[in-house]
Every structure is written in structure tokens, then in C-alpha cells.
Amino acid sequence: MNDTIDIRIQSNPKMMRLVRKTIAQASEMVGFSERDVHAVTLAVDEGCTNIIRHCYRGSKVGDIVIRIRMYEDRIEIALRDFGEAIDVGKLRDCVEKRRQELETAGPVRPGGLGVMLIHSVMDKVHYKTSPHSGTVLRLVKYLSVEREKKIAGKST
């Protein structure tokens, strides 16, 4: 199975409710548990929120293209924007720093939570960015049973 859904929205936070409902339904179709449906929905919401806030700097007229691919063992979601390029290295550093802060019960601050949540709940997170054509954020989550099989296969 490889069913694909494409959605194109404007970078208006008002649209996020619609996106969440679509992602949740697609995740349910793949067979994710309620907990994982919430996790995938949260990751996509956070990805779109970051695009609106950082790539389009709050402008509501940028385009966001969301491609959902549903497989037997996983869901893949690509979020594409046409805004400012991002510094992937800086982003990785931010996630790592944030994780370290939380591990050591460091200072509580509101920034950087979204990226950390994306990395916490998805199995694969990959950014491809360009100063001329924006950024594609690719998110992958496997069904738990398939993931357990993969882990078991690696350990034997």
C-alpha cells in the first residue's frame, strides 16, 4: 500500500486544525494506536508551526505543501515551504542543547520545544533546505510492531 494525499495550505495558523484532522485520519488508516496518532499529529503541527513562525516570520500568505504517504508499515510526511532557508546545523545544536538542559533539570524556557517534540516522537526527521527553494522536512514513523521487528532483527 502506498496511498498519497497532498494538501496545500497558506501559512495561516487557523489552518492547523484542518491539517491535524487529516493527519490523524491518515495515521488511523495506517493502523497506529491512539497514542501514536497523537504523536504523528503533534509532530506535523509543530513542523507547520515552525514554518509559519520562522520561515515565513508570521506572514499568512506563504505556501505550505504537505504530502502524506501511507505504507503498510509506516507513514511518511513531507512538509515543504518556500520561505527562508534554515540552518540545519544550528537546529541540531538547538535540539541537543535543549535535551541536555532537560536531562540536567536546567533552566525552563519556552523556546525550542517544538523541534524537540518532533525529534522525540518521530523515528526519522530529515531536513533538506535551500536558499532558493525553501525547505522540505521529512518525517517518518513506523508502526510499533514493525519497529519492534526491526530492533529484534538488528540485535540477532
Added chain:
Amino acid sequence: MQVKVLDGNDSAVISVSGDVDLYSSPEMRKAITQLCKKKVTPIVVNLSGVDYMDSSGVATLVEGLQLTGKYKGIFRIACLSQGVREVFELARLDRVFSIFDTLDEALKT
């Protein structure tokens, strides 16, 4: 999303319902900051009507915690749904906030 504020003499309850995200969180932020300006304590945010919250909502609550901390006030959250609790756990903020299962507990303690 709906935000209702019950502002008593010594305490306030902010009852939130609906999804809390980038679009709706400014309304919750407005309610929190208004109470913080008056140095109300304790402030209890009742999340019993919230099924979904993203990092924008969590960040708003972190801001509330920081603002009340400035005047040594108390900031509590109560009645988290499973989904909202998971977000706090993922962000490891469940150990930072005072989280209560019921509104009564949050107000009594």
C-alpha cells in the same frame, strides 16, 4: 478555543476548552498575563476541556510559571487529558509544573 476566568479575591481559575495551538494560545496568554499583572496567586489553569495542546500552548504555560515566579506567586495546572499530559511528559515539563488531577486539589493544596 474558549477561555473563562474566575478571578476571586485571593486566587483565580482560568478554564480553557478546545484545542490550544499557535492560533488560539494568544487568548490563553492574555488571560494569564492580565492576572500576573495584578500579582494574583495562586493561578490555576483548568485544562479539563482541552484535548489537544501543542508547544505554543505549553510555552504559554511556561511563561505563566515564570511570570508568577517573579512575584513569588503560585501557578498550577489541573485536569490534564491523556494527550496533553503526554506532551508535558515528552517535553519533560511534568516535573517542573505543579500538576493536579482535579481542580479541587489544585485549589485546596
